[in-house]
Amino acid sequence: MIGIGPGNPRQITLEAIDAIAACDVFFLLDKGARVQQLSRARTELLAAYAPAGHRVVVIDDPPRDRDPDDYRAEVQRWHTARVDALETAIIESVDAGQSCAFLVWGDPALYDSTLRLVDQLVARGSVDLEVEVIPGVTxxxxxxxxxxxxxxxxxxxxxxxxxxxxxxxxxxxxxxxxxxxxxxxxxxxxxxxxxxxxxxxxxxxxxxxxxxxxxxxxxxxxxxxxxxxxxxxxxxxxxxxxxxx
Missing domain, CATH: 3.30.950.10 (Tetrapyrrole methylase, C-terminal domain)
Structure with missing residues (x-):
């Protein structure tokens, strides 16, 4: 989990640059054409700092009801669907011994669900992961x-x-x-x-x-x-x- 800050590419930390340079596979959640600028910002960071031969795997973000009757239940359902998609992507795209990463907007610990999804995936026991978190500017x-x-x-x-x-x-x-x-x-x-x-x-x-x-x-x-x-x-x-x- 690599925190990349809220939008300014110059606010990425040296620690985050080092982490990007050490990864083989990068996962991008595709949230549709409306937020293509956000995906483009991540792509530009990879072009600048990722190693030669790295791979980018795009995961379609499952749909979510933005105005549910039960907010917590809908978020839990959505998170489960995202964990399913992430599990499939890792099994199909990452070989044993390789490293993979999410470039997380802002900081992974602050109102972002990616780390929570990875924790759920680890708890399933279907893949053997060692998780490292790189903080980002909030x-x-x-x-x-x-x-x-x-x-x-x-x-x-x-x-x-x-x-x-x-x-x-x-x-x-x-x-x-x-x-x-x-x-x-x-x-x-x-x-x-x-x-x-x-x-x-x-x-x-x-x-x-x-x-x-x-x-x-x-x-x-x-x-x-x-x-x-x-x-x-x-x-x-x-x-x-x-x-x-």
Missing amino acids: SASALTAAHGIVAHGIGEPVLLTTGRRLVDAAVEEPANRIVMLDSHLTFTQTARSDDDVYWGANLGTPEQVLISGKVSDVADEIEQARARLRQQTGWVMDIYLLRRR
């Missing part, structure tokens, strides 16, 4: 760096969460919340009007967009920018920091 780090801010006040905690969980946040939630996986921009319904928001989309790419300010002042601007970016590029990966005044 989108949270890229967001605060792009805005030139510290994520919290002196000694304050930071809650790292998702838009889905933001709706259920407790009344005494931390003053600083970094929110990922929020295609609905949930803060526009849940945040206080005088909260500060630092929003970024497609961080590290040429299409990067940054907006910050009071929620009441910039919420509409962020919604419009997100819609415009999706129309222009076909995909949006965004993240934001909410700060209580």
